[in-house]
Amino acid sequence: MMLLPCPWCGPRNATEFRYGGATGARPDPVSATPQQWREYLYTQTNPLGWSREGWYHRAGCRRYITVERHTGTNEVRSALDTATEDG
Amino acid sequence: MSDTHGTAPGPLARGALEPRVAATRSGWVVDARRSVADLVLSDESPLAKVLVKGPVTGAPGSVLGTSSGRAARTEVGGGTALVVGSGPGEWLVVGPVGTAAATVAAIERTVSGRPEFVSLIDLTHGRALMRLTGSRAPSVLAKVCAVDVEDAVVPNGGAFRSSVATVVTDVVRDDRDGTPSFLLHCERSTGQFLSEALLDAGEEYGIETTTLVGLVPEG
Ligand SMILES: [Zn+2]
Numbered sequence: 001m002m003l004l005p006c007p008w009c010g011p012r013n014a015t016e017f018r019y020g021g022a023t024g025a026r027p028d029p030v031s032a033t034p035q036q037w038r039e040y041l042y043t044q045t046n047p048l049g050w051s052r053e054g055w056y057h058r059a060g061c062r063r064y065i066t067v068e069r070h071t072g073t074n075e076v077r078s079a080l081d082t083a084t085e086d087g
Numbered sequence: 088m089s090d091t092h093g094t095a096p097g098p099l100a101r102g103a104l105e106p107r108v109a110a111t112r113s114g115w116v117v118d119a120r121r122s123v124a125d126l127v128l129s130d131e132s133p134l135a136k137v138l139v140k141g142p143v144t145g146a147p148g149s150v151l152g153t154s155s156g157r158a159a160r161t162e163v164g165g166g167t168a169l170v171v172g173s174g175p176g177e178w179l180v181v182g183p184v185g186t187a188a189a190t191v192a193a194i195e196r197t198v199s200g201r202p203e204f205v206s207l208i209d210l211t212h213g214r215a216l217m218r219l220t221g222s223r224a225p226s227v228l229a230k231v232c233a234v235d236v237e238d239a240v241v242p243n244g245g246a247f248r249s250s251v252a253t254v255v256t257d258v259v260r261d262d263r264d265g266t267p268s269f270l271l272h273c274e275r276s277t278g279q280f281l282s283e284a285l286l287d288a289g290e291e292y293g294i295e296t297t298t299l300v301g302l303v304p305e306g
Pocket residue numbers: 006007008009010057060061062063
């Protein structure tokens with residue numbers, strides 16, 4: 001079982017969350033080319049190591065959280081509310 | 088309520104548990120049979136349920152006086168209600184049977200004039216509510232919920248939302264005379280499933296179904 005430390009609810013089973021994928025800088029919608037949008041939407045780096053990703057706590061507080069997780073060990077070094085950046 | 092055996096106009100609503108002895112009350116089919124078992128499950132779906140949403144810190148919290156993760160009784164509109172801080176910026180107000188409209192109106196009056204946006208929805212017929220009471224109630228929940236509900240983690244008046252028997256459920260600890268008691272609130276379409284899962288988990292402790300308890304013990 002993988003635990004995620006929700007800043008609102010405390011440690012919870014990862015099955016309570018929906019994985020939102022790695023988060024990164026969003027291209028400017030005015031100037032971005034279709035190729036840049038495609039890479040932003042569909043191309044993931046899929047690292048073995050630290051990853052910054054979004055999770056939605058659907059069975060708990062129903063907030064979006066941003067988590068720094070090591071994809072090899074599932075160690076979490078930070079978990080913040082995405083909207084307020086509070087932990 | 089006075090219409091325990093009366094008939095209400097309109098369709099009859101059914102709760103999450105099959106009544107052993109059916110009676111009607113304010114348009115709901117309820118169980119008239121009272122169990123004296125040590126561990127009981129009652130369908131509380133007829134109670135008024137109102138969802139209040141607003142800023143995490145703001146009018147609803149200061150008016151209702153309850154923060155996320157806590158539950159307390161407050162006078163609201165139609166009488167004594169249990170106000171549950173069910174999430175960040177989200178409150179579930181549980182009131183006596185038939186008081187939903189009065190509760191919505193009363194909260195509307197107290198938050199009107201405030202600058203922030205507050206929404207109020209009567210969830211009564213959209214959600215199922217049940218109550219699990221008994222010294223073994225924490226043991227029953229331990230089988231179907233990953234959150235530890237023992238005193239040190241969830242004391243009386245504590246509330247949280249999590250998965251209970253795979254159903255997203257608001258759990259509110261609301262003890263009766265020192266006996267552990269939990270209100271469980273979920274989407275109405277999953278209410279019967281959740282009640283059957285709880286009856287199955289409680290079978291080894293001799294669980295029985297009983298009549299509606301309400302917010303205050305009724306004679
Ligand atoms: Zn949460």
